[in-house]
Amino acid sequence: MANYSTNEFKAGLKIMQDGEPCAIVENEMVKPGKGQAFNRVRIRKLISGKVVEKTFKSGDSVEGADVIDVDLAYLYNDGEFWHFMNNETFEQIAADEKAVGDAVKWLVEQDVCTLTLWNGNPISVAPPNFVELEITETDPGLKGDTAGTGGKPATLTTGAVVRVPLFVQIGEVIKVDTRSGEYVSRVQK
Amino acid sequence: MQRSNAWQPSATLAVLRERAALLARIRTFFAHREVLEVDTPVLAHYGVTDVHLTNLRTHISGEPTPYFLQTSPEYAMKRLLAAGSGSIYQLGKVFRDDETSSRHNPEFTLLEWYRVGFTAAQLMDEISQLLQETVAAPPAQKVGYQELMIQQLGVDPLADDAVPRLQQALSERPELTDLVSKEQDRDTLLDIAMAMVIEPALDPAMPTFVTDYPASQAALAQLNAEDPRTAHRFELFYGGLELANGYQELTDAAEQQQRFQQDRLRRQHLQRDDAVADPRLLAALEQGLPDCAGVALGFDRLLMIHLGSPRISTVLPFAIDRA
Numbered sequence: 001m002a003n004y005s006t007n008e009f010k011a012g013l014k015i016m017q018d019g020e021p022c023a024i025v026e027n028e029m030v031k032p033g034k035g036q037a038f039n040r041v042r043i044r045k046l047i048s049g050k051v052v053e054k055t056f057k058s059g060d061s062v063e064g065a066d067v068i069d070v071d072l073a074y075l076y077n078d079g080e081f082w083h084f085m086n087n088e089t090f091e092q093i094a095a096d097e098k099a100v101g102d103a104v105k106w107l108v109e110q111d112v113c114t115l116t117l118w119n120g121n122p123i124s125v126a127p128p129n130f131v132e133l134e135i136t137e138t139d140p141g142l143k144g145d146t147a148g149t150g151g152k153p154a155t156l157t158t159g160a161v162v163r164v165p166l167f168v169q170i171g172e173v174i175k176v177d178t179r180s181g182e183y184v185s186r187v188q189k
Numbered sequence: 190m191q192r193s194n195a196w197q198p199s200a201t202l203a204v205l206r207e208r209a210a211l212l213a214r215i216r217t218f219f220a221h222r223e224v225l226e227v228d229t230p231v232l233a234h235y236g237v238t239d240v241h242l243t244n245l246r247t248h249i250s251g252e253p254t255p256y257f258l259q260t261s262p263e264y265a266m267k268r269l270l271a272a273g274s275g276s277i278y279q280l281g282k283v284f285r286d287d288e289t290s291s292r293h294n295p296e297f298t299l300l301e302w303y304r305v306g307f308t309a310a311q312l313m314d315e316i317s318q319l320l321q322e323t324v325a326a327p328p329a330q331k332v333g334y335q336e337l338m339i340q341q342l343g344v345d346p347l348a349d350d351a352v353p354r355l356q357q358a359l360s361e362r363p364e365l366t367d368l369v370s371k372e373q374d375r376d377t378l379l380d381i382a383m384a385m386v387i388e389p390a391l392d393p394a395m396p397t398f399v400t401d402y403p404a405s406q407a408a409l410a411q412l413n414a415e416d417p418r419t420a421h422r423f424e425l426f427y428g429g430l431e432l433a434n435g436y437q438e439l440t441d442a443a444e445q446q447q448r449f450q451q452d453r454l455r456r457q458h459l460q461r462d463d464a465v466a467d468p469r470l471l472a473a474l475e476q477g478l479p480d481c482a483g484v485a486l487g488f489d490r491l492l493m494i495h496l497g498s499p500r501i502s503t504v505l506p507f508a509i510d511r512a
Contacts (some may be wrong), residue, residue: 028291037288038385055381
């Protein structure tokens with residue numbers, strides 16, 4: 001993998017730090033007028049998700065990380081791995097529990113997810129912003145409550161628990177925003 | 190094709206009117222003090238040897254050697270001083286390669302002036318006056334470089350054990366640990382301490398002169414005869430920005446030549462391009478530079494502070510990405 005000089009640093013660039021692939025979040029040059037220039041960089045570690053600050057001497061170079069994002073359709077879980085497929089090449093990739101992480105509760109068959117690959121291996125999975133899932137369990141709500149005040153917890157087919165308005169019932173399909181984990185609307189079947 | 194808005198100014202017209210007004214106030218300040226305005230060449234035969242400054246270079250048709258866009262008008266102004274100009278000031282464009290950030294534009298406006306017969310302390314007083322009169326700043330405060338570093342980091346920058354002590358103090362900050370663990374160079378460690386720890390801790394509401402820089406960072410300043418570990422160099426910080434850099438000017442041609450040579454050796458050591466020392470400045474110093482103090486102040490940054498603008502692009506008619 002190529003090395004990058006600090007003057008190529010910009011948000012989104014993928015570099016190796018502490019043995020882990022990282023994405024640059026923010027890059028700022030700091031330079032005393034007559035002195036050495038530095039790059040103060042905020043980076044997100046792509047495996048642990050931690051955001052840390054690092055400082056480099058301007059002109060130094062760091063190892064690049066072979067990290068790419070690919071859009072793949074979720075197929076199935078075999079108990080150990082979650083399988084995804086490229087809808088154009090039909091190539092399949094399996095992600096382990098660590099890579100799937102919290103996305104597991106939003107995985108719907110055939111939905112297209114964004115997988116981050118490091119050296120070809122998945123390190124994280126991002127579900128689509130909105131998913132549609134069926135409610136498997138929730139308290140029977142009061143008829144006529146349409147204001148949506150308060151709400152109640154509802155369990156979805158994937159095990160995710162979402163707060164829904166009182167009028168939403170078991171067996172209904174709802175649309176959820178995966179970024180906030182919030183109920184959006186009912187979906188007409 | 191999508192139409193680009195890159196034709197539009199990066200500053201608002203209201204800011205550009207403020208810019209013009211500040212330029213006018215500065216000119217009035219110097220007119221009242223009978224300091225002569227000069228405008229020396231931006232394009233010149235020689236660049237600087239400064240290790241951490243990079244000239245942009247260009248060519249003139251038919252000329253065998255490159256020309257250099259000036260990083261400051263210092264050399265040409267000193268040649269005028271040697272020619273007997275008396276006190277002079279300049280408001281002009283300068284250029285520095287590899288300097289683009291929210292606070293840097295590769296082309297910017299520098300206010301530089303030289304006061305014949307002034308000491309560094311007298312010049313600092315005049316700078317404080319200028320800030321009070323042109324941007325209504327409070328009177329500036331002063332603190333010594335050594336004192337400030339002992340205060341903020343608990344390390345004496347002039348002591349023999351400064352390198353390990355700086356390494357230790359700086360590596361306690363997680364964002365600096367990797368950087369300082371392999372850094373043995375005293376001046377680089379001092380730059381890290383200054384830029385990453387001390388400068389951000391200064392009160393942005395108070396113009397603050399940091400005085401008596403270590404001799405190894407004297408640049409073109411005279412060394413302090415009473416303590417040759419330090420030089421008569423100062424920097425001014427205000428509004429969270431490094432605003433100005435000034436000296437009791439070195440007038441000794443032989444010593445100047447030696448410093449140019451040191452710069453070139455250090456460039457070699459750091460594997461940077463060599464730079465030719467300007468023989469015309471050296472000749473002028475041999476002729477005789479009057480005792481004087483001089484300072485370079487970033488005009489665009491002064492305007493940023495005055496208007497409370499966080500980005501230099503918002504005080505320039507067209508920042509580099511729209512130039």
